[in-house]
Amino acid sequence: MNRAKNLQRLQNEMFDICIIGGGASGAGCALDAALRGFKVALIEKNDFASETSSKSTKLIHGGVRYLEQAFKNLDFAQLKQVKHGLEERQIVLQNAPHLARPLPLLTPVFSWFEGLYFTIGLRMYDFFAKGDSLPKSRWLSKKETMLRMPTLNAKKLHSAVLYFDGQLDDARYCLALAHAADEAGVAVVNYAELLDFKVDGSKKLTEAVVKSLTNGESCAIKANLFINCTGAFADTVRLKANPKLTKRIRPSKGVHVVLPYEVLKSEDAMLIPKTSDGRVVFAIPFEGQLLLGTTDTDYRDIDKEPILEEQEVDFLLDTLTRYLAKRPDRSQVKAGFGGLRPLLAASESASTKKLVRDHEVEHDELSNLVSLLGGKWTTYRYMAQDTIDKVCELLGVERECKTTNHVLVGGE
Structure with a gap:
């Protein structure tokens, strides 16, 4: 990736889409949009994956906890999240086999009832993941468990349940997405901070004023549409575009x-x-x-x-x-x-532990800003697909998503 060349492109070219935020969501959206034939700019205030996208538990998973909550609380939003997560888990593994791999996980249990409970739960997890390449879960004896994890407390241990999820190097995976986007023609620039937006007479966004943090120079990026992929900082960008919006x-x-x-x-x-x-x-x-x-x-x-x-x-x-x-x-x-x-969050009082890790694509009709809100690492590609589908709708074109089988840089 040639930053100086891409910085010149930001200053001199007109883009279909300018994406703000170079984490998994932003880099994922940039790659998806470029593969659909859009002319795209991607800017990141710091370095790629410098915030949330490098600070995960390094797991690609549907979410065992969400499955349990879905059945305990009859919450079908949680169930949908698990299903999407497990579908995307396989895609994340296949598109970057050098950065992601299957990971065995043990859940130690202290009674036969606990073992039965978790075995049933993980069999359901397997059911929702049917058709993928990961091994299925199984109940291990105490002896098998201690051979696999010898530091456990043998006096208390009854047995364990073994299942598989995926593991990824999150920061490198995000960089591979940015690199793949660059290879697909995206003008990818890090250390470029969004200062403000310029608008036309009807308050629609026309330019993003950006400062290069390496030399202090500013430029205005012209684009037909702007996408906010700044994760936990999304409200800051939303309020820059339209100060009347409520925080989400x-x-x-x-x-x-x-x-x-x-x-x-x-x-x-x-x-x-x-x-x-x-x-x-x-x-x-x-x-x-x-x-x-x-x-x-x-x-x-x-x-x-x-x-x-x-x-x-x-x-x-x-x-x-x-x-x-x-x-x-x-x-x-x-x-x-x-x-x-x-x-x-639906409300200020909701506990963060009870909030679903789902996403939403928001379109602000006044400013025309598109914001990708919420979500999690595992479903970054599905989130990007939803976002660029919305972009196609707004721009009045039909272009099919091509990221399902797109192997990332280094994966060949």
Whole structure:
């Protein structure tokens, strides 16, 4: 990718679409739009995947927790989310096999009833994933479990349930999307901050005023349509386009800690299905270390970077300790990071833990801004497809999505 050349293109060319935000959503939309024949610009304030898209649990999944909530609460929105997630899981794996792979996950159980409960649940998970290439779930004996994960507390353990999801290198996957978009003709520029919009007499957006953070120079990007893919920061862009809009995003903070591989001593990941804050926690081998997360807390001050705090470290270590023969020591925490989920909230009072990780494509008729709101990593491609379908409708053209089988840079 040649940034200087692409920066010149931003200054001199007229685009069909300008996409703001270079995370998974924005890069996914850019690739989809370019493959449909649109002339596209993609700008990112920092580096690609510098915010939420590099701070995930590195999982590609339908969401076991959403499946459980769907049946407990008869919530079909959750069920739809699981179905889409599992469909997209296979596509994410096949389109970048160098950056994504199947991952075995163990759920330790302490009684036969627990084992039966999770086995039934994961068989349903398998049912919704029928036709994909991942192995199916199975109930393991205590002996099999200890061979696969020798650091578990053998005295308490009854057995475990094994199932498969996908794992990805999230930051590199996002970069591959941006790179693939560039190869498809998109003018891709990072370190380009949106300052403001210019509008015509009817308040429709005509230009995005952008500042290059490498040299301080500003330029105006001309486009027929602008797409807001800024995740947790989406309301900032929406209000720039139309100050009368109401806020839609409820950012939720999630943190991870990095521990030595020896804490689990296993190539399998662990799903901890019950925590004191009502979520699930994952302990996942990644890059020769163990990634432990995540939490879920309301986060209002999005201008401040979400960082790992003392009580969050304690919560995660306490949660993991219940399953291990030996408690990990605080001194073993090598690193940590926090990220923000861009949750869509129906009301201010809704708990972030109860919000569905679904997405919405919003079109503001006054400014003509299209905003991709909410969503999660696993369904980035499906979200982009929905968004560019809406763009086609607004521009009065019919162009088929081509990203389902588009192998990313490096995947050949």
